[in-house]
Amino acid sequence: MSGLIRIDTQEALRSFLASIVESSDDAIIGTTLDGRILSWNRGAGQIYGYSAEEIIGRALAVLALPERFDEVPRILEKVHRGERVKHFETMHLCKNGQVISVSLSISPVVDAPGRIIGVSCIARDVSRRIRYQESLREAEQKYRLLFTAGTDAILVTDAETGQVVDYNEAALRLYDYPPEAFSRLNIGDLAMTSEINHPAPPVETPPDSIVRIPQERHRKRDGTIFPAEMSTSAFVWKGRPLQVGIVRDISEQQRIRELRQSLLMASEIQRHLLPRQAPELAGFDITAESRYCETIGGDYYDFVPLPEEGPSLLGCVVGDVSGHGIAAALLMAMAKGVLRAEIERFGGDLSGLFLSMNGLLARNINDDRFVTLFFGVLDAEKKTLCWNSAAHGPVFWYRRREAVIEELSTTGPPLGAFENSDFKPRGPIRLESGDVVLIGTDGIWEARNPAGEMFGTRRLRQVLATWADKPAAAIHGAVMEKVQIFCGTCTPEDDMTLMIVKVR
Structure with a gap:
């Protein structure tokens, strides 16, 4: 054969x-x-x-x-x-x-x-x-670990009917179903379309691909609707087409986004509360800026014309609310509103102005917050400065003739700290050509470097003395640059405001 x-x-x-x-x-x-x-x-x-x-x-x-x-x-x-x-x-x-x-x-x-x-x-x-069996077993163990220990809800559903085939503990917690009830659900019972009363059909996913749904609405057992993002992938198990979906409740992320948007809006509003630019005052070169360590902050500066006291008078204000962030920003806005309102009553009467502001703030601040405030009145005609300082300082006066730096004294405690406080204005002092007045907030001299050392008032004095013969904007820029270099990689922990007043 x-x-x-x-x-x-x-x-x-x-x-x-x-x-x-x-x-x-x-x-x-x-x-x-x-x-x-x-x-x-x-x-x-x-x-x-x-x-x-x-x-x-x-x-x-x-x-x-x-x-x-x-x-x-x-x-x-x-x-x-x-x-x-x-x-x-x-x-x-x-x-x-x-x-x-x-x-x-x-x-x-x-x-x-x-x-x-x-x-x-x-x-x-x-x-x-x-080796293949071991790798398969290891992969299965990893999958099971991810499946059971994952913080996101994981659903395995029939790709044709949407019936729930498998789920993890996180899914039970997210949707608040007991196991015996969850296994009878369809994906349409959980994932919603734009019409809440109409269940969504199973998500069709091409094989070997992942479809991400950035936001859709899902429903808990009690009917609560919550925003969720979902990633789905199709696979075949023993001839049965299935889909695995990973679901994450993004309610918190949505709240954070809304809060961030609110903060950005608040930041925009706060920027409008600050002067867009320093006013022109004959014989003076003035600049100011606030930098916040968060989106919004508690530092504040302002320029207040005092026409009723005389056409050559200008109020220069720098304030610092204790703390920073939202609460400080709200108190700062309140302080500015109070100051602007009381200016209408008291004009250039710094003693009456501070007494009234202090009483109003002390009665309306419910916690232990307070406001330090410097209010200086420049007289362009006489070249003088009078001031009231509610524990705000140090404020430095560079005297060009003697090449010395003096510190202007404070006149009372912080506003809002004690209701019955007294404030006695100082001045006038006569300013000469080339003199510089530096008014800042403690975020500048308390800024720290990686070693934990503060920038300090000594360095601030050195920068002022070195740059005093320059325009106000150059002095301001030098101070902020030196602070930034000193801090290095450290993130500022407090707001920084700096006003420079230079006599031409």
Whole structure:
């Protein structure tokens, strides 16, 4: 018959069987009953690295790991009893020291009368399969860990019907369902379209892709609607098309976004509360700026014309509310409103102005906050300065003629700290050409570098003395630049306001 091998003799049969053994990729090893190797095929050489000449006559145990040395005697005992060992998986040692995973099938070899005369061992290298199984098991463990321990809700649904197939604990917490009820849900019971009363159909996701839905509405068991973002991906499990969805409640993020938008709006409003530019005053060069450590802050400056007191008079105001952020900004706006209102009553009467402001703030501030405030009145005609200072300082006066820096005294406690406080204005002092008055807030001299050291008033004095012959804007820029360089990578912890008044 064409295509068939004809075997006529026992010798031909043995030769044929030997060819099969030799051509096998598996290791086929023949041993004595005590485990001495008698035969070693090509597959064994490829797997273990030994040639037949090197290995024949040695004990089969040479392939065993030291810690598994007792496996060979136990297997041989079973063979002595006529038992077969099938698909026994263990670790073997190759000639080069490499450890491999093998699957062993071991059988007794019997002669014609049925006596056991040897052992047949077939070893298959299953290292690749074992590694694959281990990686698969590891991936499954990671998936299960992520699935069960994840803080986001994870839903597995039928891709065709939307029926919930699996879920994690986070999903139960998010939607507030008990397990027995959750398993009966459809994705449409949870994810909503723009019409709340109409459930959403299952999200169709192309295979091997992720679809992100940045915001949609989901519904809890009690009917509460909340904003959520969802990422879905399609896969097939045992022939069944499924979808996995990761759902995150973004209510908090939405509140943060709304708060950030509100803060930006408040910042814009606060910028409008500050003067857009310093007014022109004959014989003076004036500049001022506030920099907040947060979006909004509690520092404040203003320029107040005093026409009823005289056309050449200008009020220069710098204030600092304790703390910073939203609460400080609100108190700052309140303080400015009070000051502007009271100016209409008191004009240039600094004593009456501060007494009235202090009483109003003390009665309306419910916590321990307060306001430090410097109000200086410049007289362009007389070149003089009068001031009232509610614990605001230091305020420096650079006297060009003597090249010295004096500190203007405070006149009372912070506004709002004590209701019955007295404020006694100082001045006038006569200002000469080249003189500079520097009015700042403590965020400047209390700014810290990475070592925790403060910028301090000594450095501020040095910058003022060095730059005093420059225009007001240059002095202002030098101070802020020196503070920034000093702080380095440190983020400012307080607001900074600086006003420079220079006599031309």
